[in-house]
Amino acid sequence: MARKPGQSATRTAKCASSYAEAVASELLPWFRRHQRELPWRQSADPYRVWLSEIMLQQTQVVTVIPYFERFVARFPTVTDLAQANEQDVLRLWEGLGYYRRARQLLAAAKVVASEHEGAFPNTLDGLQGLPGIGRYTAGAIASIAYDLPAPILEANTVRLLARLGAIAGDPTSADVQARLWKLAEDLLPHKRCGEFNQALMELGSLVCTPREPKCGECPLRELCAAFQQGRQDELPTPKPKQVFESVREAAVIVEHCGRVYLRQCGAGERWAGLWDFARFAVSAKRGRAFQEELTSKVREQAGLDVQRFEKLTTLKHGVTRFRITLDCYRAECTRPARLKPHSQWVKPTELADMPLSTTGRKLARLLVAQRVESRE
Ligand code: SF4
Numbered sequence: 001m002a003r004k005p006g007q008s009a010t011r012t013a014k015c016a017s018s019y020a021e022a023v024a025s026e027l028l029p030w031f032r033r034h035q036r037e038l039p040w041r042q043s044a045d046p047y048r049v050w051l052s053e054i055m056l057q058q059t060q061v062v063t064v065i066p067y068f069e070r071f072v073a074r075f076p077t078v079t080d081l082a083q084a085n086e087q088d089v090l091r092l093w094e095g096l097g098y099y100r101r102a103r104q105l106l107a108a109a110k111v112v113a114s115e116h117e118g119a120f121p122n123t124l125d126g127l128q129g130l131p132g133i134g135r136y137t138a139g140a141i142a143s144i145a146y147d148l149p150a151p152i153l154e155a156n157t158v159r160l161l162a163r164l165g166a167i168a169g170d171p172t173s174a175d176v177q178a179r180l181w182k183l184a185e186d187l188l189p190h191k192r193c194g195e196f197n198q199a200l201m202e203l204g205s206l207v208c209t210p211r212e213p214k215c216g217e218c219p220l221r222e223l224c225a226a227f228q229q230g231r232q233d234e235l236p237t238p239k240p241k242q243v244f245e246s247v248r249e250a251a252v253i254v255e256h257c258g259r260v261y262l263r264q265c266g267a268g269e270r271w272a273g274l275w276d277f278a279r280f281a282v283s284a285k286r287g288r289a290f291q292e293e294l295t296s297k298v299r300e301q302a303g304l305d306v307q308r309f310e311k312l313t314t315l316k317h318g319v320t321r322f323r324i325t326l327d328c329y330r331a332e333c334t335r336p337a338r339l340k341p342h343s344q345w346v347k348p349t350e351l352a353d354m355p356l357s358t359t360g361r362k363l364a365r366l367l368v369a370q371r372v373e374s375r376e
Contacts, residue, residue: 152201167236245321
């Protein structure tokens with residue numbers, strides 16, 4: 001905790017250590033009583049810890065559970081994952097979002113298999129040398145799998161620690177991050193660091209919730225500066241409000257001889273590595289100008305001439321700061337030219353096995369349902 005004016009460094013260190021002991025002595029028994037049974041808690045295998053931590057970034061536990069179970073059933077070890085092809089990994093990841101995580105997972109598995117003989121590094125530096133593993137994930141693996149004294153800081157612990165230490169200011173700013181990391185480090189016990197870190201995350205997730213924290217049932221309320229000061233509702237300081245931008249796009253299912261056109265999204269695109277129908281931003285609102293824009297943009301993107309647009313649906317979705325209205329059509333290809341690289345014609349029945357963009361999957365389901373209906 002912060003040193004009070006006139007307090008010596010030695011005394012501050014002693015206070016900090018007795019404060020940390022008090023936190024651990026309240027928190028660990030609470031965790032043993034209240035922790036949820038989660039599939040990744042069944043063992044301290046670094047592969048499972050790593051996989052769960054990557055999946056849990058920006059994603060809720062309840063969403064992650066089935067993905068985690070499918071993933072470890074298909075790739076039980078890091079060596080199995082290292083041998084996978086990217087399309088299979090992306091298909092298993094489909095719907096979890098932030099697909100860069102999946103590509104980096106595969107890249108890191110390959111490094112573990114080829115440079116570490118299939119064993120995860122057991123140092124923070126070694127772990128942080130792997131693709132996609134930053135300070136937080138390295139700390140989680142090091143502490144949970146190897147019981148190393150490594151602090152962690154993720155969404156739940158940021159909130160909990162900001163309240164525990166009454167740390168105000170934008171939690172994403174460098175100075176607040178530094179203070180939070182310092183507190184996370186000061187609180188670590190000498191042993192059972194992995195259990196302690198999991199307990200912090202669990203308390204943040206179950207009790208010290210973003211809105212209306214359940215301070216009445218919190219084992220740390222006597223030790224919590226925000227609770228003592230009545231500031232638990234104002235901490236952590238809210239991030240500056242996100243300004244959203246509205247965007248209009250169109251997706252076109254181009255059909256030819258019972259197959260549909262797909263293109264693979266390139267590096268730097270929203271769904272890099274996944275497949276999608278022809279899709280682009282549109283500016284014309286309706287009528288002839290809109291039809292002409294669709295035709296010319298399909299030609300530009302896919303190199304295909306199309307006609308007879310049929311409106312299927314409008315999907316609304318959000319990606320980062322964009323609020324997207326996506327008008328979806330099907331159209332006939334009139335002149336199947338040679339396809340550009342990273343594109344192909346596929347049968348609608350093959351779509352189920354391909355990793356598709358989020359809206360691509362919705363459209364694929366719609367297309368298959370329409371074909372079933374039209375046969376009935
Ligand atoms: Fe969070 Fe309230 Fe517990 Fe403080 S007392 S850590 S604000 S739940």
